[in-house]
Amino acid sequence: MPREKFQTLTEQMFYVLLCLRNECYGLDILDKVPAMTNNRVNVGSGTLYNLLEQFLELGIIRETKVEGRRRSYILTTKGKEMLEKEYARLCAQVADYRNIFGTEG
Amino acid sequence: MKDTKRRLFRFSLYDRTGIAEYLVNQAKNGWMIEKIDNYGFKFRKTEPKKLSFAITYLPELSEFTPLPNREQMKLFDFCEHTGWKSIESTLQLQVFYNENKNPIPIETDALIELETIHKAGKKSFLLTGYLFVVVAALQLFLAFLRPCNIYNVTFIILWTVLLVAHSTELIRYYCWRKKALKNAMTDGSFTPSNSNVLFKNILTVFLLISLLLMFVSAAFEFGALIVINIILGVLLLLLSVSGVLYISGVMRSSGISENTNRAITITLIIFATIITITITTVLGILLII
Numbered sequence: 001m002p003r004e005k006f007q008t009l010t011e012q013m014f015y016v017l018l019c020l021r022n023e024c025y026g027l028d029i030l031d032k033v034p035a036m037t038n039n040r041v042n043v044g045s046g047t048l049y050n051l052l053e054q055f056l057e058l059g060i061i062r063e064t065k066v067e068g069r070r071r072s073y074i075l076t077t078k079g080k081e082m083l084e085k086e087y088a089r090l091c092a093q094v095a096d097y098r099n100i101f102g103t104e105g
Numbered sequence: 106m107k108d109t110k111r112r113l114f115r116f117s118l119y120d121r122t123g124i125a126e127y128l129v130n131q132a133k134n135g136w137m138i139e140k141i142d143n144y145g146f147k148f149r150k151t152e153p154k155k156l157s158f159a160i161t162y163l164p165e166l167s168e169f170t171p172l173p174n175r176e177q178m179k180l181f182d183f184c185e186h187t188g189w190k191s192i193e194s195t196l197q198l199q200v201f202y203n204e205n206k207n208p209i210p211i212e213t214d215a216l217i218e219l220e221t222i223h224k225a226g227k228k229s230f231l232l233t234g235y236l237f238v239v240v241a242a243l244q245l246f247l248a249f250l251r252p253c254n255i256y257n258v259t260f261i262i263l264w265t266v267l268l269v270a271h272s273t274e275l276i277r278y279y280c281w282r283k284k285a286l287k288n289a290m291t292d293g294s295f296t297p298s299n300s301n302v303l304f305k306n307i308l309t310v311f312l313l314i315s316l317l318l319m320f321v322s323a324a325f326e327f328g329a330l331i332v333i334n335i336i337l338g339v340l341l342l343l344l345s346v347s348g349v350l351y352i353s354g355v356m357r358s359s360g361i362s363e364n365t366n367r368a369i370t371i372t373l374i375i376f377a378t379i380i381t382i383t384i385t386t387v388l389g390i391l392l393i394i
Contacts, residue, residue: 012214026179030186044213045183046161050221051214069178 006058009086012043016051017083023064023074026052055079108150110136116300118198118230119222119278121160123300128158128200138202142195143350157203159189159211164224166197169366172357184211195354197225215289215296219282226278234275241268256326259319266315270308277301330392338385345377 006013015033024032026048033043043051052073055061060079065072075083116124128138128146133155136148161184165176172195173181180199181191187209189201201211212218226232244264251257285296324332353370361369 010214010216027182027186030183042209042213044209044211045187045189046159046180046211046221047214047217049180049183050217054217069182071179 006060006082008089009082011041012047013051014083014086015041016043016048017055017060017075017079020061020073020075020079021083023072025070025072027070106150109139110148110150111144112146112148114141114145115302115305117274117278117298118196119226119281120298120300121198121222122297123302124160124198124200125158128202129156132156132158132202138192138200140193141198141200142354154204157205157208159201159203161199161201161211161218162197162221162225163199164197164221164228167228167363167367169353169357169363169370171360171363171366187211195357197229212295215285215293218295219285219289223282231275231278234271234278237271238268238275241265241271254326256319256322259315259322263312263315263319266308266311270305270312273304331389334385334389334392337388338381341384342378342381345381346374349373349377 009017012033015036016029018036019029019032029048030043030045033041052061056063056073058078059076060082061073062076063071064074116127131138131148132151133153135151135153137151137154138146138158139149140147161180163176163180166174177199184191184201188203188205189208189211190203192200192202194200223231241264245261245268248257248261248264281296281298285298288294288296320332320336323335349370352373353366356366356369
């Protein structure tokens with residue numbers, strides 16, 4: 001993959017990880033993300049499937065429960081650190097914007 | 106009137122837009138996809154319907170993975186949640202349809218989709234593509250070392266067509282991937298894919314003609330009986346390999362583990378090849394005597 005993996009998070013990755021701050025079923029993320037963003041962001045089912053696989057593989061999230069075919073996940077310390085780093089990056093961007101344009105608009 | 110039909114798979118495996126468009130048109134004409142496997146598509150006659158189709162990939166699946174399995178079920182559950190229903194597939198390529206007018210796409214991140222296709226490709230079409238290119242190049246190299254005769258010329262033509270077919274498929278994939286990666290990184294957009302079915306059909310015609318030419322020239326060089334013997338041998342091998350693949354398919358749906366299935370299938374294929382070669386050789390010796 002040309003983009004260095006998860007050095008910066010896409011919007012979809014960011015919201016999937018936000019959903020996993022507390023234990024959550026994979027399936028519920030599909031509803032939580034649009035609800036959280038007022039339908040601005042949707043995560044496709046194939047994209048979510050692959051993201052969860054990759055997050056698990058890299059130890060960003062962990063599986064907590066398996067109930068039949070339903071699986072729940074939660075962020076690991078590494079995942080929390082990634083989210084914090086992304087938050088800091090976004091805040092820095094907002095601060096830079098404000099330095100140029102002020103707080104209006 | 107028949108209520109089912111079979112169609113060969115004429116698409117590049119990575120051509121998810123081409124395959125989806127084809128299935129949309131078939132459904133519009135009253136043919137609903139029922140199954141996709143190594144032999145191609147199976148359709149069932151229905152009422153003409155306007156449906157959305159989407160193709161996605163499961164790189165974890167191999168030719169020997171028991172079906173249905175955990176990964177497939179997990180993907181199916183996610184897709185069903187957004188209205189996408191699955192179609193039976195024995196391949197890495199998974200087909201879904203949706204009756205809603207504007208469904209949420211299955212893939213919403215172009216880079217992740219490209220990575221998944223590439224991962225799946227390494228285990229399927231890229232692997233076989235490279236393998237064919239190497240075998241074809243080796244056959245051509247050996248053919249150029251042999252004395253020049255009409256059979257050798259037709260042999261070279263046949264393997265050149267095969268080399269062109271497989272190398273262009275690989276080149277086309279990498280060109281599309283490069284463009285798709287650029288678009289995904291620039292604005293996150295998805296790049297449509299294309300199988301160039303016309304080019305594939307032309308190559309198939311060339312392949313059949315060169316195969317026919319090779320057999321005719323071999324008949325001139327070595328005698329018709331030997332060629333008939335070789336053709337019988339090839340048919341016998343194809344028949345036995347198809348039989349083994351059928352058994353492998355039964356093992357997949359019976360839940361036999363991937364490793365056991367792989368071991369049994371490979372052993373049976375080696376066994377079938379040895380038997381075929383023995384029969385053909387004995388027949389050949391008898392014909393010469």
